[in-house]
Amino acid sequence: MSGASCKANGAVYPASSAMMNSVKKPKMEQIQADHELFLQAFEKPTQIYRFLRTRNLIAPVFLHRTLTFMSHRNGRTNAKRKTFKVDDMLQTVERMKGEVNLPLFIPSQNSENEQNSVSLEVLLVKVCHKKRKDVSCPIKQVPTGKKQVPLNPDSNQTKPGSHPSLLVSSNEFEPSNSHMVKSYSLLFRVSRTGRRDTNGLVNGEANENIDVTDTPSRKKRSSSHRDEGETTETFVAQMTVFDKNRRLQLLDGEYEVSMQGMEDSPVSKKRATWETILDGKRLPPFETFSQGPTLQFMLRWTGDASGKSTAPVAKPLATRNSESSSPMETRTSNHRAALMTVKESVSTDIQTRKEQVLCEPRQKLRIFYQFLYNNNTRQQTEARDDLHCPWCTLNCSKLYSLLKHLKLSHSRFIFNYVPHPKGARIDVSINECYDGSYVGNPQDIHSQPGFAFSRNGPVKRTAVTHILVCRPKRTKPSLSEFLESEDGELEQQRTYVSGHNRLYFHSDSCMPLRPQEMEEDSEDERDPEWLREKTATQLDEFTDVNEGEKEVMKLWNLHVMKYGFIADNQMNQAIMLFAENTGAHIIRRNLCRNFLLHLVSMHDFNLVSTATIDRAMARLRQIQEELPDIEEEQQDQTVVSAGFLELEN
């Protein structure tokens, strides 16, 4: 993302420039009319993408480097995943506390010292802007660490991991609260105890303090080794990290710095050059490396933080076409990691891969965008020779990536790739079938505000499937997939996501279906209310059917509709259930004989046995007995039951 964010201002609008260039000198009206047509076609989507670009800069939706076709933008590998253990995370976190620089030092082989190691101190020197009261620029030295570094190690013996490293936190590069920092530099100070004179180099006996610069405002510092009482040789070297223009000078890489004796030449910010004066004599630049003590280290920028807080932010936003900006950007997006390490340790794959990327020859492709509108009117832009997306200024680095990006991210247009002797031509036309439909949680749009905070207890939310990982079969990237297809058939893009990613509606009312209503099926009801009513009215319409018959028929119809009987052999059971469910009602409504007639009729249709009739009627009597109040209400019923009782006895 940072790659994209670097160039917020870099968009060059294809519309106007393209327009103007290609049209030669027709009449003014014609130009205007054509211009109108062009705008009509391309203005709206372009504005939309312009807006989206800005939005993506501020709040990115996804990282481009995670896209498969942009994998070259990703500086990491997943190689470590194979050996990953959960415990590693703790270590990583602990290491992360310090962040950024991991320097590993070895003083040069030149020093023939018997001592195995020397002490190295690294200081970050901040030269601040002058304030009014200050005479000269205030300088701050921030000690970043002190290490014992092997002296003249045998190159064969050293293992990559064995070298001491130092970290400089990226916070240090952030603007300090009191002063505006003008420039940053690293000050290496190697001190060696003992009196041995080596190579006639300066010995630092008399070295009172280790002041690096002669700036008056500088604080006095005393280093620890002074207290040892022994003479200490101190060599210093300074390297600028950020110069006055806040440009990053110290890129990743291996360095060999020649060291200078302390009193010999105090390092100042102005003299942080590779030239060295040795013994008052100016040496040719590389002379010192062969003669004086040198320090080898490897520098790597690590972690996201540095990329954000230092170089990219500090850097003035480069114009898109400026030659200098491109490598710069590539660097920042790809290697935000810096590590100082020994020369011998250059074996990690990170290191090698980084080099590959850096070394990759940049294709000098010329890309022409040809806009098709108004029945194949064509407008061609001037060629551009970078691979930035014209709509969102994303550097795609490769033609394939660019085309893929255009196709996937700017689907309001149709892009067709046409090979061109000088590079590529991309035909742009409006996608008539653009589907901008919403694919998020449908409930999010429709749920009324505050619904989620319902006060009637917990609320169920719609389950929406979001794909986290999808590994479709990928075809090998090939530019041919962007060529205009002959049959003109749009390739079918099937959604990978299955599930209920839409808002459902009630079939009767067209109201949105709320998540908690998902489980109810309106069709579970076999007998909709209107049908129940319909069967009643339909029976009521008969004039030659008496009301007792009608009532029993209605009851029975509702019963059948409710249970949905389908087989003859269900009928005996159905009758018993009918007696059970509606028995009380039948007795109350005084329909017993009609009920019996119904049973006999069923028997006539050969659907029930007489045994069922007997049982159903017996059950009816039983229900009747259980309803004592009915007997008082209805005199004749009492007689019936009494008669029955008599018989029973």
Added chain:
Amino acid sequence: MFNTNRQKIMDRTDILNQEWKTRRIQPVHIMTSVGSLRGTREVIPLKTLNAVASVPVMYSWSPLQQNFMVEDETVLHNIPYMGDEILDQDGTFIEELIKNYDGKVHGDRECGFINDEIFVELVSALSQYSDNEDDEEEEEHDFKVEKMELCTSDHHSVISALISLSVCLSVCLSVRYKELTEQQLPGALPPECTPNIDGPNARSVQREQSLHSFHTLFCRRCFKYDCFLHPFHATPNTYKRKNLENQVDTKPCGLDCYMYLVQVSQRSFIHSFIKYHSSVNCCSPSSVSVFTIFTSIKQMGGKNSSFVRGNSRCQTPVKMKLTGEAEAVEWSGAEASLFRVLIGTYYDNFCAIARLIGTKTCRQVYEFRVKESSIIARAPAEDEDTPPRKKKRKHRLWATHCRKIQLKKDGSSNHVYNYQPCDHPRQPCDSSCPCVTAQNFCEKFCQCSSECQNRFPGCRCKAQCNTKQCPCYLAVRECDPDLCLTCGAADHWDSKNVSCKNCSIQRGAKKHLLLAPSDVAGWGIFIKEPVQKNEFISEYCGEIISQDEADRRGKVYDKYMCSFLFNLNNDFVVDATRKGNKIRFANHSVNPNCYAKVMMVNGDHRIGIFAKRAIQTGEELFFDYR
């Protein structure tokens, strides 16, 4: 009013907010009422309502889970509106449409503006305000106004004409009013109607009359009265009893049982008979014989009850008098009717009849029976001569049957005709049988014998009936729960997991469908749970209309570019426009995930929608309309 309501709401919310505050629930903010428009500054919380996308157009329809047969429409119910431009340009279409209905459009009767109901209502409403004499006048006045509108051609003649007209009108109207109101009197029934057997006016009628309504309205196929699907119902008279089940209780139902009466009569005269009967430990082997004996006794004349007392085979001391004389019992009309109904079912099982009538003892029933003996038919004698069917023959039949299905399947034309139960008494199902000519099997609803060669005997699968191994599946029929007894189609009525997979339509084992705007056009239907290939999804339900009606309706639907018509068979079409179920929203596709299959389900053709491939959760359903 508004402000007081407002105040109430405020008070209520204050109370609630107080409560919520203690429970840490976000309080409700109520808009402060905009009391005065000028002067004071009002602070109103801003609530953003999201824009809600509009949903596709849906014309109202009624939910239905089973097909519903409707008659042809003889009048055009409404002139379809299809936008102004169509109406202007394409007037000929409407004209043609009206021509289809012989120019009849709903509501253009001449006096359509006042029907009987409104008339009665109007008069009764007016009578509240005026005296009895006046109300006709008032009514007439009303009518006058209406009439005036009708004939405004020349005013002079009209007024004089109206006066004379009003006189005769008032007479006409009063007569009509009387007619209408009298008809509404409760209890008054048209003469052809049998009175309610449970009501006070129950009359003594014949069995056929008592059961007439039940017999004619009952649909043997739907088990419902006046069902929605089958316009013609066969009456049961011609149905044959499969088994005679009118066994007579062999034991007396009580001390008063008529059987003793019979016994006594027997004893007193024919001793040999008694001995025979006592040896078999019952009064008679069958009611038929009882009756025949009894009648023979009766013919001899004379009864002795005292003799019975001593020689009764009953162990209990007999206290009651078992007089042979019929007691003078009053038989109400209802009881008499009921008796006649029951005697047709139970024959001579008087104990059972008495139990069912409830108000009469079996003796009384028995005596009534004697009185009525002339009218009542005998129980049909069992035909003894039918030999027990041999298994082998059955098997052979089965084999020929399976072959037949295969043949039918292969050499069949695409015409599928609607099934109608055949009814040709005493004639085998040959080429004259409607079932045979329509190339349908005879079903259990047919009046032909169960031995009919054209009958579909069901399957005997023990598997899932979802391959062509199953004769039902092969014949594009669902398993009949009354015929296929081994596959499980007749089991587990309550549960959804039936071993037979070929009975989903009849059981309504549809899948849960969800409605949402389609990805293709208009509304679409989406499945809630994944289904496997060939699984049943839903039945395509709707109105069943004739082909002619479908042609007429289709003209309008074509104009709307939206049709829910689905050909069912050569005679009928399913139209889900007005009534239907959710599957009606499935869209057409040439590459669908569902297919439709018209199946014979217990005598009815029904449309099942099945999965053409495995369908995942939330997929939209399509089938090929063609």
